[in-house]
Amino acid sequence: MARKKHPRTPLPPRGGLGASRVRLPGTEPSTAFDFIARVIAEQRHRHPADTDEAVLERFAQGQVVLIDGTPLSPSSIVAPGTDVFFYRRPAPEKPVPYEIELVYEDEDIMVVDKPPFLATMPRAAHITETATVRLRRATGNEELTPAHRLDRMTSGLLLLTKRREIRGAYQELFAARQVHKRYTAIAEWRGLEVPTVWRSHIDKKHGEIASTVIEGAEPNAETIVRSVDRLPASREVELQGLHGFGGPLASYLLEPATGRTHQLRVHMCAAGLPILGDPVYPVVHEFGDEDFALPMRLKSVELAFTDPLSGADRCFTAAEGLP
Structure with missing residues (x-):
């Protein structure tokens, strides 16, 4: 379409x-x-x-x-x-103390590593503290536009187009689910058999923060768990201390086959494995009640697709860091 x-x-x-x-x-x-x-x-x-x-x-x-x-x-x-x-005049916003890291750039696109707490596009209370506005101001390119979105609390790879005339080609690529994505999430360790496939019906009502799973309904969301790796002892102890979590921790490699709102967060929580630092699942925290030192441990780590302009195979991976 x-x-x-x-x-x-x-x-x-x-x-x-x-x-x-x-x-x-x-x-x-x-x-x-x-x-x-x-x-x-x-x-x-x-x-x-x-x-x-x-x-x-x-x-x-x-x-x-x-x-x-x-x-x-x-x-x-x-x-x-x-x-x-x-022109609206944005209200003052609390600066997000993380930088956007450049991963790749050519004459058509820019791929960045977006930090947590930074929204992708201006919306509601988050206007200037967004990846789009920060990058437009930093580059002077007012046509710089994301081809897709990451949740505000999710970090990782974000692809932006640099010219209006090519914007639609890349946006359609993501809308048509023709981009292979992988994420890493940190949560309580559990010895899952991999690959594991989670399927459910996820519903998101307008005006509500959290999405919900509708039991018994036809599945509309699918996530594949590709691997589960116990964190190294030093990293585990560090995160346990930061987040006040007492159990063992693991890194989950996730592939979303569909793109429902908060899908990975909902599926992890429904499996009894809420992502470390998630401010919505399983408990919704008050707006503004957030600590920049405690990000949600979910990161987009791979984007792979056939370029809609050149036909070349593209694959971008995130550097080490959060989560």
Whole structure:
């Protein structure tokens, strides 16, 4: 299936961030100022300095426009159903004390080792502390875009495209499950027979943090456990001390055959082997209740695929490190 193409926005990305698109709801028209001021005031994560004066400054700089690029004035009348574009001002965020490591780069793509606690794309409370924004700001390339996503708490290999015109080819590769992926997870040691295949029906409801397993339903998720290796004694003692865990620990090599939300984390937890440091499974921790010294021990360690542009076989592996 072809991916839906999104039209260019009339405002270019700036500072690593794209412009926001908002649509006036209801049946009553509004002035452009009242509409945008209300949108900003209702943001859950709002910059304290984003006042009415800051909204007016956007209008003065021609940064509130229609889809065809026509700039609006504060008194312009906006009809219901009209799309308006403007730049949001991100709220302050706690810096993530980990660096993004470059694994590979050519004229088309960039592969990096993303640290934990750094979201892939801007969303909700995590805007500037994301891999996309950090890398766009570091490189100056506003077209740099991930071809897939990693959970915020998952570390490891992330592939980004460097030019808009090739973006769809790589995104479709991941969407069509044509990329072979491997992850390592650290959890309590158990002598599983390998390979072991876990199949289940995983459901994720909008607005809920955790995915759930639906017993008896047709499986829609499959994970293969390729190997289980007891950690070296020194590493085991280190992680036991950091995470307050008393049992033996092992590294699990996992291959997701499908791509459900939190699939590896759900399958590990359902097997009685929750990943060390997981803030959701089996217990959901409060938002913001996190210690950067205690990352989740799940890492994407291999990406292999046939390049959609050159036809060459590609295989990227992560360096030693987390988890």
